[in-house]
Ligand SMILES: Nc1nc2c(ncn2[C@@H]2O[C@H](COP(=O)(O)OP(=O)(O)OP(=O)(O)O)[C@@H](O)[C@H]2O)c(=O)[nH]1
């Protein structure tokens with residue numbers, strides 16, 4: 001990077017969404033990478049939701065996000081990411097429009113045991129023309145699919161990166177966020193501070 005950030009005491013704030021279906025690990029991801037105590041709006045799962053949400057694979061899950069998760073991570077002296085985790089339960093999806101206001105891009109977490117649950121998030125960002133990547137959260141005991149297998153299963157645009165991650169591990173989450181930021185910069189109309197290609 002030929003850009004000197006050191007003279008600027010105020011880093012650029014970038015708003016990023018952590019999205020995906022119910023129980024894919026959005027709250028876990030945000031909590032693992034955040035350098036501040038993550039804000040989370042968890043409520044106990046009710047017996048009503050047992051009928052609507054598929055708990056396969058996350059049987060021990062007792063809470064769900066009702067509004068959002070919030071975390072912060074400093075990528076480098078010039079860039080701070082503000083992470084907003086979306087609620088996964090369908091009845092809270094009205095929050096997504098609100099949360100995506102001003103967002104630069106998104107990580108769509110996917111669980112390969114319930115891949116179809118990420119379709120709604122993928123559609124949401126495709127329709128709005130917002131840059132996103134798909135991160136496969138590898139749960140214990142799940143079959144390890146190749147990213148390219150996942151790409152063709154969701155019929156994803158070849159330009160959208162697909163990566164693997166473990167939402168519980170900070171370094172894995174950070175690597176995922178770096179992939180997203182690089183993807184956003186590569187497709188931004190102009191990013192002179194990074195000397196992006198014209
Ligand atoms: N084994 C394993 N468990 C995980 C992983 N990520 C999340 N979990 C567990 O999966 C459950 C669901 O994680 P959450 O972070 O609450 O998922 P969420 O996407 O925020 O869920 P909603 O907000 O309800 O949609 C929790 O019990 C986590 O401990 C992972 O990578 N591996």
Ligand SMILES: [Mg+2]
Nearest residue numbers: 026027064065
């Ligand atoms: Mg959550």
